[in-house]
Amino acid sequence: MSVKAVVFDIGNVLIEWNPERFFDAQIGAARRAEMFAAVDLHAMNERVDLGEPFRPQVMALAEAHPDWASEIALWHDRWIEMASPAIPRSVRLLRALRARGVPVFALSNFGVETFAIAEAHYPFFAEFDARFVSGHLRMAKPEAPIYAALERGTGMAPENLLFTDDRADNIAAAQARGWQVHHFTGSDGLAERLVVEGLLTEAEAA
Structure with missing residues (x-):
């Protein structure tokens, strides 16, 4: 062949592609682990990968998890830093x-x-x-x-x-x-x- x-x-x-590393730098490893356990960010990202609109998906997740809203918003606002x-x-x-x-x-x-x-x-x-x-x-x-x-x-x-x-x-x-x-x-x-x-x-x- x-x-x-x-x-x-x-x-x-x-x-x-390392969102965890980005969030470790922003909010610390312990808090990042807590957030990823509470919020299914990767499932949201999979929906985006299947063609769902990016910002609405991130903002809907932020609205559903108000305690993490500002951190979740970073997935949209600083996405390129996760893909670098x-x-x-x-x-x-x-x-x-x-x-x-x-x-x-x-x-x-x-x-x-x-x-x-x-x-x-x-x-x-x-x-x-x-x-x-x-x-x-x-x-x-x-x-x-x-x-x-x-x-x-x-x-x-x-x-x-x-x-x-x-x-x-x-x-x-x-x-x-x-x-x-x-x-x-x-x-x-x-x-x-x-x-x-x-x-x-x-x-x-x-």
Whole structure:
């Protein structure tokens, strides 16, 4: 099986995504843990990733939890700080693949508005050959339809796709469709895999 295109997740592959770290810095680890136990912020974020409007979702949650309202509002007002910084070597690998003429696609769980915020902040978001974003498609990983959408949209056979993602469930769903996969635990490992696949030389992957 030969890899003809590389599919990138974005969060924790190309940019860091760590709301807990942001809130630890803002309100302290203990208070952050208390808030995350009391307020299901990640469930709200999943609704945004499926296409629900960003600000109304955050503000509705803040209204439902008045004791945490000001902290919850930070999820909207300072969102980009949770989705920072870029992971430099991963971005270099993306660009090296493009320079070699290897198609690169994005497959990411992202809200419509949050993707626009990130796109304005990170110019390399515009460098994919195609992007499959959950908020626009109103479907998300690890459910099968979003993987099928990428296959249809790119015309690529599953066995010709190499998909990298930091979440094991997302990887397993792709593998079940016949995709080749790399569980992302750091840029060094991804670089090694791209060299093994013959997509980049060691110098290009540095």
